[in-house]
Amino acid sequence: MSARVLAFPATSEFCLERRGSQLHWAGRRTWNMVGVHGxxxxxxxxxxxxxxxxxxxxxxxxYREKGERGMRQLYLFCLGEEEIRSEMEGGPALN
Known part of the structure; x- marks a missing residue:
């Protein structure tokens, strides 16, 4: 079973703002978080x-930049379904 994956470039255009259990993407979309792993x-x-x-x-x-604390400002790396295996800059896939 392969997942559809949408990858996003690392720019401020894909900056997410966290408010409680919600992630907001510049007025375009809001997600309700039910679990976070990492x-x-x-x-x-x-x-x-x-x-x-x-x-x-x-x-x-x-993701958040190295050295950042908390999860107030995050950036969208990719959006997929269920299982995601995405290549990151030529490295191994996320498991």
């Missing part, structure tokens, strides 16, 4: 990645 293993160590499960049965991979 930080996930990263091949380069420049960012900390997290897997977020939503109430719509979607999975988001988000």
């Amino acid at each position: 930080p996930l293993k990263s091949p380069n160590g420049k960012r900390q990645y997290f897997r977020v499960h939503t109430d719509k049965n979607e999975t988001l991979i988000v």
Whole structure:
């Protein structure tokens, strides 16, 4: 079973704002978080990645810059369904 994955470039255009259990994407979309796993293993160590499960049965991979604390400002890395295996900058897939 392969998942559909939408990958996003690392720009402020894909910055998410967290308010309680919701992630807001610049007025375009809002997700309700039901679970967060992470930080996930990263091949380069420049960012900390997290897997977020939503109430719509979607999975988001988000990241914060290295050295950042908390989860107020996150960036959308990719959006997929259920299981995501996404190549990160030529490194191994996220598990």
